[in-house]
Amino acid sequence: MTPPAGVSRESAGVWKTEGVMDYTIVAIVIFVVALVVAGGTLLFRPRGRLESAEKPSVEEPRGSTAVAEPEAGAEPEAGAAGATAVAEPVVEPVAPPLVETPPPSAGRLVRLRARLAQSQNVFGRGLLTLLSGDTLDDDAWDEIEEILITSDVGVTSAGQIVESLRTKVRVLGTRKPEEVRALLKAELVAHINPGLERAVRTEPHGESPAVIMVVGVNGVGKTTTTGKLARVVIGDGGTVVLGAADTFRAAAAEQLQTWGERVGAPVVRKEEGADPASVAFDAVSRGIEDGVDTVIIDTAGRLHTKTGLMDELGKVKRVVEKKSQVDEVLLVLDATTGQNGLRQARVFAEVVNVTGIVLTKLDGTAKGGIIIQVQRELGVPVKLVGLGEGPDDLAPFDTEAFVDAILGG
Numbered sequence: 439m440t441p442p443a444g445v446s447r448e449s450a451g452v453w454k455t456e457g458v459m460d461y462t463i464v465a466i467v468i469f470v471v472a473l474v475v476a477g478g479t480l481l482f483r484p485r486g487r488l489e490s491a492e493k494p495s496v497e498e499p500r501g502s503t504a505v506a507e508p509e510a511g512a513e514p515e516a517g518a519a520g521a522t523a524v525a526e527p528v529v530e531p532v533a534p535p536l537v538e539t540p541p542p543s544a545g546r547l548v549r550l551r552a553r554l555a556q557s558q559n560v561f562g563r564g565l566l567t568l569l570s571g572d573t574l575d576d577d578a579w580d581e582i583e584e585i586l587i588t589s590d591v592g593v594t595s596a597g598q599i600v601e602s603l604r605t606k607v608r609v610l611g612t613r614k615p616e617e618v619r620a621l622l623k624a625e626l627v628a629h630i631n632p633g634l635e636r637a638v639r640t641e642p643h644g645e646s647p648a649v650i651m652v653v654g655v656n657g658v659g660k661t662t663t664t665g666k667l668a669r670v671v672i673g674d675g676g677t678v679v680l681g682a683a684d685t686f687r688a689a690a691a692e693q694l695q696t697w698g699e700r701v702g703a704p705v706v707r708k709e710e711g712a713d714p715a716s717v718a719f720d721a722v723s724r725g726i727e728d729g730v731d732t733v734i735i736d737t738a739g740r741l742h743t744k745t746g747l748m749d750e751l752g753k754v755k756r757v758v759e760k761k762s763q764v765d766e767v768l769l770v771l772d773a774t775t776g777q778n779g780l781r782q783a784r785v786f787a788e789v790v791n792v793t794g795i796v797l798t799k800l801d802g803t804a805k806g807g808i809i810i811q812v813q814r815e816l817g818v819p820v821k822l823v824g825l826g827e828g829p830d831d832l833a834p835f836d837t838e839a840f841v842d843a844i845l846g847g
């Protein structure tokens with residue numbers, strides 16, 4: 439290369455050096471490009487596998503062998519870039535999640551007893567302190583009644599409980615703390631009625647799976663309960679198909695899909711605005727085809743008129759019954775909503791034949807007494823209680839364990 443005219447020798451030297459540098463730079467660039475290409479191929483591969491994972495399973499083996507081969511023959515650098523398997527954790531959440539095995543349902547209420555801390559402090563401790571106090575006068579009895587009412591036991595039941603306790607305390611004479619506890623426990627257990635049948639009917643009959651419909655007002659925890667209940671059935675060794683009959687918004691089906699995927703339960707769903715009854719029908723058909731134990735159908739709760747509600751839920755039930763009997767209609771009720779929630783629940787109970795109550799959000803509320811009122815008002819047993827937002831925070835209701843938990847000990 440000749441320096442352009444007018445360039446001094448000195449600068450020509452520089453020019454020459456620059457020429458040499460040019461080659462070095464080109465060489466470095468080539469090297470870097472080679473590295474990038476090698477790294478790029480490796481980085482792209484996991485995505486390729488992901489895409490194939492979303493296709494039918496037949497494709498999967500091909501995808502994974504394609505990954506394995508070139509990786510084995512890759513240059514040493516690839517080992518380091520292969521350690522770009524650090525890309526794996528990023529990729530994993532998108533891949534079909536590993537199927538979980540939920541824990542069995544037995545003893546859950548006992549394990550989750552700490553979640554009833556607020557009810558224990560306000561309701562349980564409050565009552566025990568007053569009942570064991572030195573001066574159990576009229577004021578103290580009024581206070582006891584007030585605690586019962588603010589814990590949502592209901593005015594009628596509160597009055598009856600106080601009346602009964604007054605008589606028993608009089609008979610008892612002296613009041614040792616353990617005697618008072620036993621007395622209060624017996625009273626509460628009697629009001630919750632341990633004799634009620636609380637088992638959720640999840641067992642199949644003949645060729646048909648058990649069919650459970652989950653109903654209730656918007657936001658009470660229906661979808662969450664449907665998902666948690668699927669886990670209970672699977673944790674206890676059963677198989678489940680879920681039906682996303684809340685077609686009001688796509689997000690509801692999405693939410694249910696996530697629950698189903700975690701435990702490997704198929705979710706039957708349709709586009710937003712589809713007929714809920716047809717989704718329910720398809721879910722039950724799928725359940726029969728697959729020979730599963732239980733089909734659980736999530737429904738919408740946004741129906742504000744009684745006739746609208748009756749039309750929709752009634753239709754879902756009637757249509758399902760063309761395929762199979764409906765074994766349970768579980769009414770979900772948010773324990774924190776008190777009288778208002780109870781009023782809304784009553785409308786559902788009038789529209790469909792409710793066979794059991796699921797009382798959610800009992801964690802973090804002092805209103806554990808609502809169990810007594812709900813059963814009294816609706817004439818249906820509480821079968822399950824929601825004690826948190828965790829996937830396994832749903833427990834079969836057990837009267838003794840519940841009363842023990844709110845009384846402490």
Ligand SMILES: Nc1nc2c(ncn2[C@@H]2O[C@H](COP(=O)(O)OP(=O)(O)O)[C@@H](O)[C@H]2O)c(=O)[nH]1
Nearest residue numbers: 656657658659660661662798799824825826827
């Ligand atoms: N703390 C608590 N939150 C709950 C419980 N059950 C449901 N939730 C929450 O309540 C909200 C509404 O639940 P969702 O199932 O979508 O209600 P849906 O509209 O009736 O289907 C969600 O944020 C849930 O996590 C429970 O037992 N405890």
Ligand SMILES: [Mg+2]
Nearest residue numbers: 660661684690
């Ligand atoms: Mg929902």
